[in-house]
Amino acid sequence: MSLAQVLKVHPADNVIVALRDLPAGDVIEFEGERYELPYSVSAKHKFVTHDLQVGDHVTMYGVLVGKATKPIRRGEPITTFNLKHDADPYGLEQKKPYSWEKLSVSEWQNRTFNGFYRADGRVGTRNYWLIIPLVFCENRNVMILKDAFERELGYAQPDIYREHVRELLHLYQAGQHEVIHKMQPFVDPAQIRTQARANRPFKNIDGIKFLTHEMGCGGTRQDSAVLCSLLAGFINNPNVAGATVMSLGCQHLQTEMLEKEVRRQNPKFNKPLLLFEQQAGTETALMAQAIKETFLALVDANKNERKPAPLSQLTVGLKCGGSDGFSGISANPAIGHLSDMVVSLGGKTVLAEFPELCGVEQELINRTADTAKAQKFIDLMQAYSAQAEAVGSGFDMNPSPGNIKDGLITDAIKSAGAAKKGGLAPVADVLDYAEPVVTPGLNLLCTPGNDVEATTGMAGSGANVILFTTGLGTPTGNPVCPVVKISTNKKLKARMPDVIDFDSGPIIDGEQSIEDNAEALLEYIIRLASGDEITQAERLGQDDFIPWKRGVSL
Known part of the structure; x- marks a missing residue:
């Protein structure tokens, strides 16, 4: 079977996509037309179907994607030197009716996956425990917990790169410098892909996940509020069994703010949420208590088994x-x-x-039956675009x-x-950033x-x-x-x-x-x-x- 050379994505397009490298001088026959290429066209790039003058529209996927900044000859590729970005205007006043029929999915209707049910009715594809800091000051403590829990409970990554360094060190110490120079460094990917799952004591826990970030203090209150919503969303994610939260105590994002946001997002929230504050005492006391309570929570989380x-x-x-x-x-x-x-x-x-989504806004507006939601999309797009243009x-x-x-x-x-x-x-x-997905559909x-x-x-x-x-x-x-x-x-x-x-x-x-x-x-x-x-x-x-x-x- 000979492979196609080119493709037109939409009937209204005036560009054709090269599916393989096309050398200069090639003659491409496509849909009853012959195109002689004045220049080579690399695979994945596009050439125009007819001569374009400065300001002429270039259309792909059936929408405006740019305007010519120079004359472009038939068969010539579009580049950053002859095309600039442009897109059609959008708004509620241009909204058109839209209809769609659900796909025929009868063969999938009774199919299931084995997941972890949560008390709020949602189902996770994984069963993770989460350890998070409310402020960057706690990153070190989180990383110490990471090293302790992952190594002892079988979740640590294999030390194959460390072993590679050790091998080089031994050769260096033995004076075998020429051997090092002649070595072909190689690490078998299978060593990374094969994890010691059989030796993990908690068979139903897929991992303990440790987040670090550079926020929580010193930024704007808006950034702290967004971080709060995001962390609450991670805690509420159906793939999460519960969370250990590390707080310094004096940061913008307080523990009570997080608790309130978690329950605002999910009134049915019913997961373990362990909160620890460093300024309440010594670091050693903090870490010992966090380890003990997290371990006991892992014991309970391990009781959850996958079900259809x-x-x-x-x-x-x-x-x-x-x-x-x-x-x-x-x-x-x-x-x-x-x-x-x-x-x-x-x-x-x-x-x-x-x-x-710049350039396809009107299509998405047309597909949004609820006018208020369509307006929300417009507002978010325009605010974001204006913010970008301002800088x-x-x-x-x-x-x-x-x-x-x-x-x-x-x-x-x-x-x-x-x-x-x-x-x-x-x-x-x-949805705006960090808003929970609750509505079935797109x-x-x-x-x-x-x-x-x-x-x-x-x-x-x-x-x-x-x-x-x-x-x-x-x-x-x-x-x-x-x-x-x-x-x-x-x-x-x-x-x-x-x-x-x-x-x-x-x-x-x-x-x-x-x-x-x-x-x-x-x-x-x-x-x-x-x-x-x-x-x-x-x-x-x-x-x-x-x-x-x-x-x-x-």
């Missing part, structure tokens, strides 16, 4: 990072279809990254050098492809595009699985929520197998449809949610946690 739960108990975060020109035509549409499947089954999905960093500056190199020339191109993660389902709710959550700030926000809002598509490769993980890394192309999967969990590359090669890829991914998620699989980020101990300060972050 319907797929409607899934809350799936939808994220992309290290995106490339294939993201919007393979992995993102695949998880968009999966989102529609989960919504059709009565579950919840969460589309975040508001800077990466000279508008949404148009969002694409990273890696994005641009791999074909995402403008923010609107990146956004139009990123929005495919949300599928076609109506928007059920619109939820829009205001977060930055920054990988870790976004995944942190989704976990804080209650996601129990996060799907993360990537075209360039990123190791991002989360302390309490498994993050599934999905490659947009086969080469990435082959190059970074210790980071990637699932491959959507077969879509590009025509070996699999978007729908088939999504269904295979759902099967993987069921195994993952049941604890039969763990993600590569979990194997690597990649527990990334960065709270969003409500300043500018794209």
